[in-house]
Amino acid sequence: MSTTNVDSRVDAADVIVVGAGPGGSATAAYLAMAGLDVLLLEKTYFPREKVCGDGLTPRAVRELINLGIPTPEDDGWIRNKGLRIIGAGMRLQLDWPENSAFPPYGLVRTRMDFDDILAQHAVKNGARLIQGCNVSGPITDARGAIVGVTAKSVDENGRATGETHEYRAPLVIAADGNSSRLSLAMGREKRDDRPMGVAVRTYYTSPRTNDDYLESWLELWAKDPSGKDVLLPGYGWIFGVGDGTSNVGLGILNTSKAFGNVDYKDVMRRWVATMPEEWTYNDETMTQPIRGAALPMGFNRQPHYADGLLLVGDSGGMVNPFNGEGIAYAMESGRTAAEVVAHAFARADVASRERVLQSYNTRMKQDLGGYYTLGRHFATIIGNPEVMRLATKYGLPRTTLMKFLLKIMANLAEPGGKGASDRIINALSKIAPDA
Structure with a gap:
């Protein structure tokens, strides 16, 4: 099937997936492989930007391998050996652990490329990708279960064209990110007892563009007007992108008193200003504005399945509270969701299908629930x-x-x-x- 823009002739499917980020595209690809008719609705047009560190741990690389996406270095996939940790005047370099469950390397790939690759992989496997399709709300039946979505067409500049559409399916998957308007419309609010983060990042042209290690800064230091060293809130990262630039960013958890009370972009500039001049991280070498995004952590929206709506990735708050990683868990939840959905659709009656779909809640808790609880406590401590x-x-x-x-x-x-x-x-x- 080919990529299309919004088309009123395509109005029904077995499953609708809203959002073609890593979670949505992985879900759509797996469902299409299982023989289901899948509509993948994306409000923007590829390639498109997303705020992210662009670093993929071995856990994320495992999901790429599972999905069947090749990652050759001569095609722009930058491998790394591990993590370099900076803090307390020390520098520690750790290789990724070697074991049978995960590859011994990570990757770096910009989201401009990464999301497009995953979306086209879903198309290659049979999903129908509809771009410029801004989902505006759910269509529900008499029981309040979702049975489709309404959508508005947008052009490549994000402006509404005036066209509206309806898409119907017995199951809808929300992969529409942290805000998840679809989840909110179905009454699934965020939980306030879960950690939340904010991250900002930009790119600088730099000789550090080629780096065998992801770099994590546990302390962010700056100078006050008198020249005295001051500790800024949050943690930082520097990831070499291999294209002549470095991805430089920082994150702050809501367990910190500074959360919501500081200018994150100012914190970023003050921190970067202390770095060695030869790294060339300055306003003149910045290739993009400093942009920010929320990091929904620790299953902050539940249940992950109810009333015909299933959540994957950020829409279900699946970012790791320990390190702010979201891509691995978006793809992982998509793989689990597709397995559950495929088994559900193999059932002959509605009641049996619903029981299988409900098992997605149990699967996610079994896979990540205890680990995320540990992460919640960790986030509180380091705040x-x-x-x-x-x-x-x-x-x-x-x-x-x-x-x-x-x-x-x-x-x-x-x-x-x-x-x-x-x-x-x-x-x-x-x-x-x-x-």
């Missing part, structure tokens, strides 16, 4: 700057401890692994209550 300062000062010199923290923060423990760190992480995730 205290004094705790973070002490942890950085006394933790970074202990390489064994930091290797353990890297494994738990990136969620790279081997299921059933016999190593001590694997056993500890798996046990903690298992005994923690579901998120």
Whole structure:
């Protein structure tokens, strides 16, 4: 099937997926592989920009492998060996852990390319991608269950064309991001007892564009007007993109008192101003404005399935509270969702199909619920700057401890692994209550 713009002739399917980010496109691809007729609705046009660090951990790379997407280096996929951690005047370089569950490398790819690649992969496998399709609301039946969506056509500049459309399916999947207007319209509000983050980032032309490691800054220092060093809120990153630029950004959790009370773009500029001049991170080398996005964490919108609407990725608050990673979990939830949906559609009666769809809630809690509960507590702890300062000062010199923290923060423990760190992480995730 080919990519199309909004077309009123395409008005029904087995499944509608709203949003063609990593979660939506992965879901659509898997569903199409399973033989279902899938409509993938995207409000913008590819290629398009998304605010992101562009770094993919081995957990995300595993999902690309599962999906069947090749990542050759000569096609712009930049490999990295691990994570470099900066803090307390120290610099620690850790390789990604080697185990049978995850590849021993990460990747960097800009979202401008990445999302387009995934969407076209879904099309290649049979999904029908409709671009310029801004979903405006749900269509519900007498029971209040969703049975389709209404949409407005938009042009490539995001302006409404005046055309409206209806698309109908017995199941709708919301992959429409943090705001998830579709979820809100169906009465699924965000939970206030879950962590939330804000991230800002930009790109600079820099000789650091080629880097074998993702770089994480646990402390952000700047100078006050008198020249005194001051500690800024949040954590930062520098990822070499391999195209002549670096992706530089920072994030702040709502467990910090500074959340919502500082100018994040100003924090970014003050932090970057302290970096070595030869890195060329300055206003003259900035290739894009500093842009921000919310990071919905720890299953902050539930249930993940009810009344014909299933949530994947950011719409279900599936960002990892430990490290702010969202792409891996968007694709992972899409894979799980597609498996559940395919089994549901194989059932002959509506009641049986509904029981299978309800199992998606259980699957997500089993897979990530305990781990995300640990992440919630972690986010609360590091929101205290004094705790973070002490942890950085006394933790970074202990390489064994930091290797353990890297494994738990990136969620790279081997299921059933016999190593001590694997056993500890798996046990903690298992005994923690579901998120």
